[in-house]
Amino acid sequence: MKTKITLIGALLFAITFLSAQEIKSGKFGKGLFNVVGKDSSWTMRVGLRAQLLGTSTWNEGESGETSFLTRRSRLKFDGYAYSPKLKYKIELGLSNRDQSGASSFTHESPRYILDAVLMWNFHKNFVIWFGQTKLPGNRERVISSANLQQVDRSLLNSSFTIDRDFGFQLRHHFNLSKNFVVKEIFSVAQGEGRNVTRGNLGGHQYTGRIELLPFGNFSSKGDYKGSDLKREQKPKLALGVSYDHNNDAVKTRSNQGSYMYIDGTEGDGYKGSFFETNINTLFIDAMFKYNGFSLMAEYANRDAKDPLAKNSDGTLTGDEVQVGNGLNLQTGFLLKNDWEISGRYTNIDWDNLTGNSNQDQYTLGLSKYISGHSLKVQTDISHLEVAGGSNQLLYRLQFDIHF
Template sequence: MKLKLSFLAVILFTALSVNSQEVESPKFGKGLFNLVGQDSTWTMKIGTRMQFLATSTWQEERETESNFLVRRARLKFDGFAFSPKLKYKIELGLSNRDISGASQFTSNAPRYILDALIKWNFYENFELWFGQTKLPGNRERVISSGNMQQVDRSLLNSRFNIDRDIGVQLRHHFKLSDNFIVREIFSMAQGEGRNITTGNLGGHQYTGRIELLPFGKFAGKGDYSASDLKREAKPKLALGVSYDFNNNAVKNRSNQGSYMETDTGFYETNITTLFVDAMFKYKGFSLMAEYADRDADDPFAKNSDGTLTGDVVQVGKGLNLQSGYLFKNNWEVSGRYTNIELDKNITGKDKETQYTLGVSKFIVGHKLKVQSDISYLDVDNSQWMYRLQFDIHF
């Protein structure tokens, strides 16, 4: 790992030293520096961000547990090559949480790469994406972890999201009127998550999404940034529906979770996931709502003789409602209600309901902020959780 980091440092130093480039110093939060080719045929913006998290949890008749960690530490590179119509993005994760998950399917190597993506605007409003990035699933997941309203995403996201994968996406948008915008996305991916080097074990994963923005674009791409930091002068609304079909999936949460193993290899079944979501913002007030539903053709993994292995697809549904108000001094209060109902007859798991109250101070928007929240998880062994997090983005 030290060798890899040293190699990366040498690349950055060399990039800054060569005479064929011009180095610009952007504003805080807009990247560490921008590289521009002398002939302006390419650019590269380099940035970094960190999140430092403290967590304390306690339950009845149990000792309080506390944890301190670097939640995220990342390097980001983006720009265009040859033409502004050909863009790219690379994002590397360096914290333990970012790179965890080494297995035989990742060549037993840490999962450094989050995004490695090329975007080609090949015709009018059509854009082709190729590489590894987030799939067009639930809105909360696509919102960057650096642009969240509370310390972390909801239980709905952790139970149902389809995260990142390797494949191709076709994106298009058009206007129904002067303000009404429609976006369409189609994705075909490998179907087993990010950084998989050994596979494809099952089939492929197909995702379609449509978005409606009846009142026009949000300021600063606010439909994919939590909290109304831009204080929309007029009401803005975004509605989205995603449908995901993972053909012959081998993991218990579509392309996420754990592999379902049998006596002959891996169990395969078709898994579908539906997401319906909305984002509304107006004068400091924000509201985000999401619904998720997962199903499978046969959720019970079986051996060759028909006996159950014990692995099951995590089928069920979830609802998340989240709202907040940003005061003029850039303090925000927010609340969240999340309800998860996995099919108990299949998963054996009880319903989960979580209530979260958050308070945030935005010093330089999402680029420099302090966030805290307290959550109550209503299950058999009810649990309280307090979190405090500091974010800084260059």
């Protein structure tokens, strides 16, 4: 019921102003409609998208299991307010998966808000962001789930991502030469993930990222889109490095994972009830595209000052920071008829103290782009090898539509 009220309220808000504004509908995939103030002092583009997923899983020694769900369903608003130099983005998650992860720190409420951020271009190539949005971490996570090359992101992302948080980001770019572009980002965030209403329990989270594009910008921001749908006429390369420091972190995966409670307390939300340690995460990534061929590579490493959570008397709680390394290699080739074949290899190498099993996953994907990423059908099959555990075979089929 709350989801319906939120959606209806958002739509009514937009419709209330329609009679007094200029409304433009654009090309499919570019938004349901675009509202422009009569004095052009503000704009609002409204978009809607959904991903419909079917999955079959076979674990070694067990019978198969099949499931169907609306993986993602989202309502998006973006534009500028007062001046084109002041932009905004709001994205609401409507599916159960989008709203999952409620806890006492979110007042046990569904987490509707994915993005709510203002972006102010206050001086030349300097832009400051304020609000909740994705942190400048691994490239695969920053790529929108609407623009993925395969059905979903890799195991590296689910294991190491720093995802979304609330805070400030300062962004800048400049040219070293006519074609060589350098982009820099620095972020300060709360450090406990999105939609947290009872915080900050630990310290703060600091993230820095630098990107090098020696052959210039990609077409249509293709360095943050899966597949070479624009069929780059010249080779394009992007190299990125991110380093994240979460000071006195209280969760097992930096600003993700579960809270590390101590002394038997759980759910009270008081600062003294949590184990705190500094957690550092390193990402190194690359994206290459040329004439329908694409290659994305990522490496991740997470370590901690003290990865084993301890009670006040020094005894172990049983929780530990998920420290280790990850490697993801992904490539694809887009045929002339807009069918694409893709492949991915992912390795997760945990430190022994985590108690987790190392994993290797091999994925073969096939996609048909009917109207780019806005309307596509994707399928893939993955074989997961688990050290000392049960291997798994996973098949997925997904339909993606984006207005």
